Amino acid sequence: MDLRYRFFPNCWVRRKIEQKKSSSSILEGDPFVLWQERILYITCVLGVFGGPFALVPSVWWLFLQEGLTHVIILDVALYLFIVVVFLWKGLPLRVKAGSIFFVCYLLGTVLLFNLGPTGAGYIWLLGASILISNLYSLQAAFYSLLCNVAILMFIAGAIAADQLEWARQLEKPLQLWLVLGSNFLLVNSVVSICFALMLKSLRETFQKEKQMRINLEESENRLHAVFDSVESVSIQGYNKERRVVYWNKASEKLYGYRAEEAMGSRLEDLIFSEAMCKDAVADIQAWYENDIAIPAAELELRNKFADTVYVFSSHVMTTDSRGEKIMFCIDIDLSPLKQIEKEKAKYEDQYRQAQKMESIGRLAGGIAHDLNNLLVPVIGYCEILANDACEVDSRAEFLDNIYEAGLKARNLVRQLLVFSRKQPIQMQKVDLAVVVTGFEKFLRRIIQENIQLHIVAEDKAMPINADSNQIEQVLMNLSVNAADAMPSGGRLLVEVRTERINMPRKMIQGDLPVGEYAVLSIQDNGVGMDDETRLNIFEPFFSTKGTEGTGLGLATVYGIIKQHGGNIQVTSVLEEGTVFMVYLPLLDNEEKDVQDVAVDDIESSGQATILLVEDNVHVRALTNEILQNNGYSVLSASNGHDALALIQREGALADLLLTDVIMPEMNGSELYQKVLEVCPELKVMYMSGYTDNVISQHGILDQHVNFINKPFTEKELITKISSVLRCVPQDFA
Structure with missing residues (x-):
């Protein structure tokens, strides 16, 4: 509550004081001066509205009993003068104060001359002295005291000269006057000087408080300037109602709200998520009401665009220049750290994948030599026996089955080695179109008869640096995979062409650099696949064929393509089909011609x-x-x-x-x-x-x-x- 209203709670006088605005002040904006103004105003109010209660008895007694008509006229005139001063809104404060002091001294002097110690003159002189002590300074209080001394000495002189009627009626009036006057002056000096000293101390206190507020505001402004200059720390201040009273520039950047938008808004309307809103509000209220501090913690907040913002948040309770509690929230953006953690998890996953690949590679390398040595006589002797066997011999079919099983076992070992990148390859310049078209007869043998195979190749050379056997392996695996996606039959389109990549292109894993490429496209109109399957098909041992598949076919394809410096893209729509596009770098035309020796x-x-x-x-x-x-x-x-x-x-x-x-x-x-x-x-x-x-x-x-x-x-x-x-x-x- 404002100090100047403390003694007038909810009354008419308070409302009048609230409405009353002085036209000037001794020190504008000084709370002490406002006190002085209100004291003067209250004095006028009490004089105007309380004056008749003192004036009527005085008129009756002075006029009817004493016959002092001139005193009555003066009382009425001075009362009317006070009313005019009170109602004159444009009158300066100093003029109003001087007018009141003049009235008090004049009325007190007249009453003392006419009535002596039995009148109210002492009261008016004492009141004038006290008002001067309140409204001015200690020096003014001394001047007022001297003025009262002069008035009393003047009246004492009049008593000594036998000029006063009331003095003639008293025995030893001069001695009586001197005793009463000295006591009055003693009380006057004590009261006036004490009031003046008290108000001087109060003025100094007000000045100190004002300077402290100024210093505090300057400190707050400097602190806010520092807060605004810190780009990596978001700081918000809010009051007990959780309304924002401070919002630095880092908060604008982090949460998307400009300071003008955030100021005055509730935190739950700005950055609290629905999940944490209830608990957060309860924690804030507990700190304000029960002094239970909020511990620092990692929080998930939201920005202006409803995106999740990860911060490490700590809180500090302080008071502002008005003495109100303000809670400051200090948020450190954890988004870079979260991104690092995400990248770390990604690299850890890649590391685990690499370890898994390395383990599989070691396993494959460990068994490859022994298996291959075992398969050499199996395949070789089957060929020799098949050449010697009679065509009508029923055992020839058995030999063919053994031979075919041996070749499948050999291919499986090679798939393991290729997928783990352990398979020895010998690169040479080959024409991709020649390799693909030359493999057509074999493809027709391995896919179902209800699937229509179409091979389309551009009529131009497509030289690439490759191992033709492994390219055939890629073509076979992708074709078999496409055929498996069409159990009821369909259309398999194999296309070979060249393409110029003018800007990096996103592949299923990594980007394809700019350059000239030979493109091998395998398209089917089978069952297709969803995005989750599409993104995992090149993972080792990932299979959609249940127990029938090894999960190595497409992993082998990916391993071969990466060994050849290429990449692969997959697009698929459920119930419409899938397209595999293999990109292999083309060789320069200046390089030696492809040797195509059958x-x-x-x-x-x-x-x-x-x-x-x-x-x-x-x-x-x-x-x-x-x-x-x-x-x-x-x-x-x-x-x-x-x-x-x-x-x-x-x-x-x-x-x-x-x-x-x-x-x-x-x-x-x-x-x-x-x-x-x-x-x-x-x-x-x-x-x-x-x-x-x-x-x-x-x-x-x-x-x-x-x-x-x-x-x-x-x-x-x-x-x-x-x-x-x-x-x-x-x-x-």
Whole structure:
């Protein structure tokens, strides 16, 4: 409550004081001066409305009893003068105060001259002195006291000169007057000086409080300026009703509300989510009412656009320049941290995926060599027996089944190695269109008869650096996947074309850089897939075929494409179909032409001598059988030392060294280096069932090295040997 109204609660006088505005003030804006103005105003109000209660008895007594008509006229005149001063709104404060002091001194002096100590003159003089002490200063109080001394001395002189009627009626009037006057002056001086000192102290207190408020406001302004300059910390101030009283620039940026929008609004209407609104309001009320502090915590708030904002929030309770409690909320934006955590989770997932791939790769590498060595005699002897078997022999069908199972097992091992990126590849320049169209006959054999296969290729060269066998693997896996999506039949469109990518294009995993690409598109009109399936189809062991699928087919495709520097995109609509688009970088036209040498055009060289070095007895025996059946002379050895001894014993009779890569004591590369010392013209071809990282460690895996993967078929082995002996750049890895 305002101090100037404290003594007039809810009354007419208070309303009048509220309405009354002085035309001027001694110190504008000073609460002490406002006090002085109100004291003067209250004095006028009491004089105007209380004056008749004192005037009527005075008139009756003075006129009827004493016959002092001139005093009555003066009383009435002075009362009317006070009424005029009260009603004169434009009259300055100093004039009003001086008029009241004049009335008090004049009336007090007249009453003392006419009535002496029995009248009310003392009261008017004392009241004037007290008012001066209240409205002015200590110095003015001394002047007022001196004025009263002068009046009393003047009257004492009049008594001594026997000029006053009332004094003649008293015994020893001068002595009586001096006693009464001295007591009056003592009381006057004590009261006036005490009032003046008290009001002086009060004025100084007001001045100090005013200066403190000014300093506090300046401090608040400086603090707000600091708050506004801090871009990374959002600070909001709000009162007990949770209405915003401060909103810095960082809060504008974080929550989207300008300060003008936020000021005066409730927090629950701005940043509280529905889930936390009730508890947050209760916590704020508990702090304001019960002094229960709100602990710092991570919160999920919302911005102007209803987006979730993660902040670490702490609170501070303080008071403003008016003494009201204000709670400041200090929010630190956690969005960058949340993004880092999200990226961290992403990288952790990628790391776990890499670990899983590495584990699978190690598993695949560990079993690949043994499986491949086991599959070599299975596939090879099936071929030999099939060639010797009579066409009408019922066992020929059994051999075909065994042979087909062996090839499937070989492909499965290769899929494991490709998907784990352990499969050795030999890259060369091939035409994608030639590879795809040449694979058409095989595709027609593996897909159902109720599926229409259409292969469309641009009539232009599409040179890419690739392993043709692996490209065929991609085409086969995608085609089989498309056929499985059309159990009731449909249309399978395989398209080969070129495309220029002018700006990075989003793929299912990563982006496709700018450049020229050969595009292999496989489109079906099958059942399609939803987005969740589409985004996971390249994950290892992810399958929609239940127990019928291994979950490696599309993972193998993705591994091959990434090995070839390409990428893949998938679009699909449920019940409409799916499109796989494989992008492989085109080679420059200046590079050497693609060598398209058909396998069937290469015949066995015959009469050549081959030094066969293989530590596995079954693989060595089968390979020896195949080579001899195709007209080659064979010198076989189980390890490098035996091979060197054989070379030294037989002389430089071998035309080709066919050696396993990984062998005990001496590997294939070391053997070849030693053999070159004896036979510098000897050619070499390596074979292995190990993964590419193991082969690389032994210095074999290179684009220009003749190499064949185990297990191999008779046709693949003979074709590869023939191409090496004839120096034809062929490769069937």
